[in-house]
Amino acid sequence: MKIAIAHGDGIGPEIMKAVLSLFDAAGVPLEYVPVDMGKWVFDKGYNNGMTPEAQQTIESLGILFKGPMETPKGKGVKSVNVTARKTWNTYANKRVFQTLHGVDTVFSKAGIPIDLTIVRENIEDTYGGIEHMLTHDVALSRRFITRPGSEQVIRYAFEMARKKGARRITCGHKANIMKITDGLFLEVFYEVAKEYPELKSDDVIVDDLCMKMVTRPDLFDVVVLTNLQGDIVSDLCAGLVGGLGFAPSANIGDHICIFEAVHGTAPDIMGKNIANPTALLLSGLAMLRHLGFMGHAARIENALLYTLESGARTGDFGDKSKPALNTTEFIQTIINNLGKTPAHGARPILEDKPITPTQYKLEKNPLIMSKETMDEKIVGADFFVESEEQPTPVAEKILAGLNPKFELVTISNRGTQVWPKGSVFTNLVNQYRCRIESKDAAACTQEEILELYQHFMKEFKVCSIEILNMWGEKKGYSLAQGQ
Ligand code: NAI
Numbered sequence: 001m002k003i004a005i006a007h008g009d010g011i012g013p014e015i016m017k018a019v020l021s022l023f024d025a026a027g028v029p030l031e032y033v034p035v036d037m038g039k040w041v042f043d044k045g046y047n048n049g050m051t052p053e054a055q056q057t058i059e060s061l062g063i064l065f066k067g068p069m070e071t072p073k074g075k076g077v078k079s080v081n082v083t084a085r086k087t088w089n090t091y092a093n094k095r096v097f098q099t100l101h102g103v104d105t106v107f108s109k110a111g112i113p114i115d116l117t118i119v120r121e122n123i124e125d126t127y128g129g130i131e132h133m134l135t136h137d138v139a140l141s142r143r144f145i146t147r148p149g150s151e152q153v154i155r156y157a158f159e160m161a162r163k164k165g166a167r168r169i170t171c172g173h174k175a176n177i178m179k180i181t182d183g184l185f186l187e188v189f190y191e192v193a194k195e196y197p198e199l200k201s202d203d204v205i206v207d208d209l210c211m212k213m214v215t216r217p218d219l220f221d222v223v224v225l226t227n228l229q230g231d232i233v234s235d236l237c238a239g240l241v242g243g244l245g246f247a248p249s250a251n252i253g254d255h256i257c258i259f260e261a262v263h264g265t266a267p268d269i270m271g272k273n274i275a276n277p278t279a280l281l282l283s284g285l286a287m288l289r290h291l292g293f294m295g296h297a298a299r300i301e302n303a304l305l306y307t308l309e310s311g312a313r314t315g316d317f318g319d320k321s322k323p324a325l326n327t328t329e330f331i332q333t334i335i336n337n338l339g340k341t342p343a344h345g346a347r348p349i350l351e352d353k354p355i356t357p358t359q360y361k362l363e364k365n366p367l368i369m370s371k372e373t374m375d376e377k378i379v380g381a382d383f384f385v386e387s388e389e390q391p392t393p394v395a396e397k398i399l400a401g402l403n404p405k406f407e408l409v410t411i412s413n414r415g416t417q418v419w420p421k422g423s424v425f426t427n428l429v430n431q432y433r434c435r436i437e438s439k440d441a442a443a444c445t446q447e448e449i450l451e452l453y454q455h456f457m458k459e460f461k462v463c464s465i466e467i468l469n470m471w472g473e474k475k476g477y478s479l480a481q482g483q
Contacts, residue, residue: 001029001030001031001291001354002030002031002032002033002061003030003031003032003033003061003063003064003065003287003291004032004033004034004035004054004057004058004061004063004064004065005020005032005033005034005035005064005065005066006034006035006036006037006038006054006064006065006066006067006069007034007038007067008037008038008066008067008068008069008265009038009039009040009067009068009069009070009265010068010070010264010265010266010267010270011067011068011265011266011269011270011275012038012066012067012068012069012265013067014270014271014273014275014277014327015067015261015275015276015277015280015327016065016067016280018277018327018328018330018331019277019280019281019284019331020032021331021335022281022300022331022334022335023284023300025335025338026296026299026300026303026335026338027296028288028293028296028300029293029296029354030291032065033057033061035050035051035053035054035057035058035064036050036051036053036054037049037050037051037054037066037069037080037084038069038070038080039069039070039071039072041054041080042072042077042080043072047077048077048078048080048083048087049069049071049077049079049080049083050080050083050084055087058084058088058256059088059256062255062256062257063256063257063259063287063290063291064084064256064257064258064259065258065259065260065283065284065287066084066258066259066260067260067261067280068081068260068261068263068264068265068266069081069265070264070265070267078129081260082127082129084251084258085122085123085251085258086122086123086127088253088255088256088258089123089253089254089255089256090122090123090251090252090253090256090257090258091121091122091123091149091152091153091156091252091253092119092120092121092122092152092153092156092157092251092252092253093118093119093120093121093122093230093234093249093250093251093252094117094118094119094160094249094250094252094286095117095118095119095120095234095237095238095247095248095249095250095262096116096117096248096282096286097114097115097116097117097118097234097237097238097240097241097246097247098114098115098116098241098345099113099114099115099241100241100242100246100305100308101305101308101309101342101343101344101345102305102307102308102309102310102311102312102313102318103241103242103246103308103317103318104242104317104318104319105240105241105242107217107218107240107241112216112217112218113218114217114218114237114240114241115218115221116213116217116220116221116222116223116237116240117160117161117164117166117221117222117223118223118224118225118230118233118234118237119153119156119157119160119222119223119224119225119230120153120224120225120226120227120230120231120233120234121149121150121153121185121224121225121226121227121230122153122227122251123149123227124144124145124146124149124150124226124227125143125144125145125226125227125228126141126142126143126227126228127227127228128142128143128144130142130144132464134384134386134431134463134464135386135429135430135431135463136430137429137430137431138429138430138431138463140464143178143181145181145182145184145185145226146184146367147184147188147370148367148370149367150184150185150188150189150226151188151191151192152367153224154171154185154188154189154192154224155192156252157169157222157224158192158193158195158196158199160222161196161199161221161222162196162198162199164222166199166221166222167199167200167221168199168200168201168202168219168220168221168222169193169196169199169200169201169221169222169223169224170201170202170203170204170209170220170221170222170223170224171185171186171189171201171202171203171204171223171224171225172203172204172205172206172209172223172224172225172229172230172233173185173186173203173204173205173206173225173226173229174205174206174207174229175203175205176205179478180476180477180478181226182226185226186203189201189203189224190203206225206229206233209223209233210232210233210236213233213236213237213240214236214240217237217240234247234249234262235247235262238262242317243316243317244261244262244263244279245263245276245278245279245314245316245317246276246278246279246282246317247261247262247263247279247282248261248262248279248280248281248282248283248285248286249261249262249283250283250286250287250290252290257287257290259283259284259286259287259290260280260283261279261280261282261283262279263279272326273326273327273328274314274315274324274326274327275314275327276314276315276316276317276327276330277314277327277330277331278304278308278314281300281304281334282304285297285300285301288300290355291354291355292352292353292354292355293352293354294350294351294352294353295349295350295351295352296352297347298347298348298349298350299338299339299349300334300338301347302340302341302342302346302347302349303334303335303337303338303339303340304334305342305344305345305346305347306337306340306341306342307330307333307334307337308342309342309343309344310333310337312325312330312333313325313330314326314327314330372471374471374472374474375471375472376469376470376471377441377443377444377469377470378443378444378445378446378449378467378468378469379437379438379441379442379443379444379468379469379470380406380409380435380436380437380438380444380449380467380468381435381436381449381452381453381465381466381467381468382433382434382435382436382465382466382468382477383433383434383436383452383453383456383460383462383465384431384432384433384434384462384463384464384465384466385431385432385434385456385460385461385462385463386430386431386460386461386463387430387431387432387460388430390428391411391413391418391419391422391428391432392419394411394419394432394434394460395408395411395419395420395434397459397460398411398434398436398455398456398459401455402436402455403448403451403452403455404439405438405439405442405444405448406436406437406438406439406444406448406452407436407437407439408434408435408436409435409436409437409483410434410435410479410480410483411432411433411434411435412432412433412435412480412481412483413426413428413429413431413432413433414427414429415433415480415481416480416481416482417480417481417482417483418432421482422482431463433480434456435468435480436452437468441470449465449467453465
């Protein structure tokens with residue numbers, strides 16, 4: 001079986017070489033096809049950080065094992081890591097965090113075992129990077145949460161939890177504040193949960209989740225979150241089990257999967273042969289299991305666990321009174337321990353059952369077909385306008401000559417209502433959101449919205465506009481704070 005390998009930047013080549021030498025010593029039957037990705041590819045003028053040949057190879061092989069890659073600063077280019085995840089729709093980012101004997105943490109010392117799997121949505125959310133300056137003083141980021149995108153990652157999390165024999169699956173969210181976006185994610189979570197009655201499914205607000213994770217991490221099993229919250233929570237979990245050196249990651253899509261460590265290129269220690277290769281190794285083991293090489297993965301993992309139990313360490317962890325090994329020595333110790341069984345958490349040596357790689361041709365995109373059946377109508381629009389005036393004169397200008405089919409419902413500033421009612425204590429910036437709704441929620445046309453735009457244009461610079469939709473009796477927009 002062939003897989004694509006990108007060595008990466010910084011410590012990437014050092015730790016990748018070490019991990020592959022261990023795979024070779026263990027007789028892993030994989031052939032590695034190197035691909036050109038990373039900083040040096042940006043420097044050659046490829047704006048997405050990979051050559052067309054690299055893209056073609058990865059798309060034909062379906063598996064990429066990659067080292068960390070640097071995003072050049074200040075060149076206006078996007079991270080190749082994020083581009084790869086998004087281009088190939090690796091919608092689920094799975095990160096497993098487990099207590100490792102020999103890696104001391106406050107929890108291991110307190111005898112509290114950790115076995116947490118975080119599934120982070122990998123495509124949507126603020127990671128779309130759709131950002132604009134609306135006025136000189138006001139920046140806006142658009143946060144997309146979609147029903148089919150949420151369903152893909154949540155279904156993956158439930159399937160994985162079922163296979164793992166998990167006792168609990170939890171949705172982390174902030175739906176109390178982001179009622180529409182996180183509300184949608186949570187709604188989809190409970191819809192999918194109905195198909196998995198054997199799993200205890202529940203939800204926790206993300207701030208409470210963080211507090212509970214640092215006090216009782218053993219209460220959680222599988223946790224699924226949106227992209228940004230998942231990013232933050234999974235780094236928190238890395239801290240619980242000993243740091244970035246032990247945090248693996250699998251980016252799972254239906255056709256292409258990417259396996260990489262959570263950490264970056266560690267420029268401060270690059271070229272010194274002292275980096276900890278464990279996170280990349282654990283990512284590689286997840287890849288072997290994904291490909292069906294259960295036996296090889298278990299044998300290598302047992303050697304790793306045995307090595308850690310014996311006190312062998314790289315400089316970033318372990319008993320500082322013992323000398324640290326360099327990357328090459330650490331991997332060689334694991335190689336020497338192949339065939340040994342650790343005292344704690346030994347993995348059973350199952351039979352290898354390699355999967356058959358599928359050649360896939362995308363003919364149509366199934367997510368684009370909505371299952372919505374309720375009537376949809378436009379009932380108004382939010383106009384974001386630039387102004388340094390107070391709310392009342394802004395309202396008076398809008399109301400003068402407004403089409404009588406519509407009414408000005410509210411004006412808010414930074415999401416807080418300032419008209420018709422507000423507080424003198426609300427601080428204002430030079431941008432208002434003015435909500436125009438049709439009377440009695442009558443359906444209106446896009447032409448009428450355009451006429452409203454022209455009405456606003458006479459008095460204001462319109463910075464942005466957002467259509468107000470309804471599905472049946474359900475409003476597709478949030479209320480302003482205080483409305
Ligand atoms: P980083 O993860 O590279 O380093 C943070 C700290 O952890 C440093 O002190 C580093 O020495 C240490 N560290 C990281 N991995 C280690 C290892 N395996 N062994 C021992 N110590 C280790 O994060 P930073 O400095 O924020 O980012 C550096 C570069 O990496 C940036 O260009 C960033 O864009 C890129 N990056 C790439 C990622 C990827 O390829 N998936 C992920 C995160 C960052």
